[in-house]
Amino acid sequence: LLALVANTTGMTTLSYMGCFFIWAICGFITGWLKYGGLTSFQHFTLRLLLWMDRLSPWNYARFLDYATERIFLYKVGGGYTFIHRLPMDYFASLEADNFSKETGLFARWRLRYYLLPSFLLLVGLLLSILKLIPFAFEDSYLRNLHSNMNKGRYPKVIVYSEKLLKLNNKNARALIYRGIAQKELGNYQQAISDFDYAILLSRIPRELELYAVANRGLSHLWLRNYKQALQDFENALKKSKKNSIFQAEQLTNRAFLYNELGNYEQALSDSNKAIEIIQIRESLLSAYALLNRGRANAGLGNEKDALSDYNKIIELSNNIKTSQNTSISELRAFTFNYRAYTHARLGNYEEAIEDCKKSISLGNKFNSAKKPQIALAYKSCGFVFALKKDYYEAIKNYDKAIILDPKLGEAFEYRGLAHSKLGNPKLALQDLRRAIQLYKEQGKNSDKQRVINTINNLQ
Known part of the structure; x- marks a missing residue:
């Protein structure tokens, strides 16, 4: 039964063995109380009283020899009795006297009075067990949560996070992990909601709070809410330790x-x-820092440095070790995309097209949440064909980019320019106005x- 419970609930062997141990103790206490427990307690009390008054040794095996050497007498009326028998006689006479007076309903109520402490003890034990069992599950859920997060299994991360939140809806770690999983799956609004709630918790550890703020900034970044993203990155930077890896991560994000x-100068800095x-x-962090520097150099016209x-x-990407292979593929897809753009500006069209193909090939392996990143590769391909004056092919690539990411302003801008070159001013103005709206x-x-x-020049 325990093995079945473990398999269906995700409990580890240690967790369900702990529950078994607790139930075994409970059963032992129940049996002890039911079969002579009260008598054993009275016997123990008698031994303790005799031993504390130095009337009897603790070891009963030596009691007869001890009593033979020292006979303790107590005068009762005209006779004498052994003093060590007085407590036993007292208990016996008390029980005999009381039960001789009790009959019918009164006797039954007295029996219940004696059973009440045992009943209350059992209730207390059961309540304690009911409180302890969820903690055993919580430990199991946390381990599964960490394991699946490290392996990039984000749907399972959400499952275990929600199990933890059912036990405690203010579990900051579960909220943040679910937020990260939602972010990686492209559910950015749900991710922001989880991060917001985690940050509002009054007793959240400082490290977790900063982690939530930084990841909320990334969610805003992918939604192109640049103002909110910048606020989060700067807040995280203000509270980060100087020269720490966390500070480097936030500098890279910003x-x-x-x-x-x-803002290429600030990006370069x-x-x-x-x-x-x-x-x-x-490391991935080092690679992304280089990627940002390359983009900044390209934007400033330093194509060779880029x-x-x-x-x-x-x-570096060939030797980076990580449990998430998709992270390496994503990094390489980004890099090929931006390198293609730089090659195109240098007039290296064949190299640029080759890099575009590599970026698209890697991007097609991503889940649906990464479609906007694949769109960048198609936009770069369109840019290369436009420089080669192959405007029809350029427009085809821009079309694909816009289908994947309808908020990619550059794709609308460049497609508008391509339509203009082909003598389609109406289509050109339509795309350029859409680009203005998105940029705004x-x-x-x-x-x-x-x-x-550009529009003013066209008109």
Whole structure:
């Protein structure tokens, strides 16, 4: 029965053996009380009283020899009795006297009076067990939660998080882990709700609070809520320890955000600070810091420096050890995408197209939540074909990018330019106006102004 319970509930061997041990103790106490427990207690009390008054040794095997050497007498009326028998005679006479007076209903009520303490003790034990069993489950759920999180099994992370939250709906760790799983599955609003609730808890540890704030910032980032994302990253940075890995992570996150907003100088500064803290080593964090620096250099026109960083990432990614292979694939897909864009600007069109194909191939292995990232690869492919003046092929790639990510403003902007080159001003204006709307919603003011200037030139 215990094995069946363990298999169906996810309990570990240690957990259900602990429950078995508790039930065994409960059964032992119940049996002891039912079969002579009260008599045994009285006997023990008698021995203890005699021993404390130094009237009898604790070891009964020596009692007769001891009594032979020293006979303790007590005068009762005109005769004498052994003093060590007085407590026993007292208990016996008391019981005989009381029970001789009790008949019928009164005797039954007295019996219940004696059984009441035992009953209350059993109730207390059962209540304690009912409280202890959930803790055994909680320990099992936490272990499964950590294991599945490390392996990137996010649906199972959500399952075990919800089991923990049924035991305690204010479990900050369960809320944060479920939020991270929702974020990785592309459910960014649900993730933000979990992080918000976890942060509001009054007794959340400081480390967990910072972890929740940082991940909420990432959720806002993927929703292109750049203002809220920036606030979270900066709050996490203010409270982080100087030169810590956590600080480097937040600098890397903020650098990514600055690149999205076109603030390349600030992105470069944050990337360099992060690299200075973590050094160049075979880790995902180091690789993403290099990726951000490469993007910033490309944005500032330093294409050769950008290519150097991208090449270094590809080299490092072959040796990065992680339990989540999808993380490596995602990193490489990002890198090939941005390297393709840089190759195109340098006129290396064949290398650019090859990198685009690699990025798309890796992206197709992602789950549906990663569609916006695959869209970036199609946008880069469209950019390469546009530079080659193959506008029809460019538009095909922009179409695919927009289907995957309808909020990708750059895809609308570049497709509008391609339509303009093909002599379709109506379609061009339609796409460019949509790009302006998206840039405005996302707070990309410099990009918005650029498209406005483009429209003015076209008209």
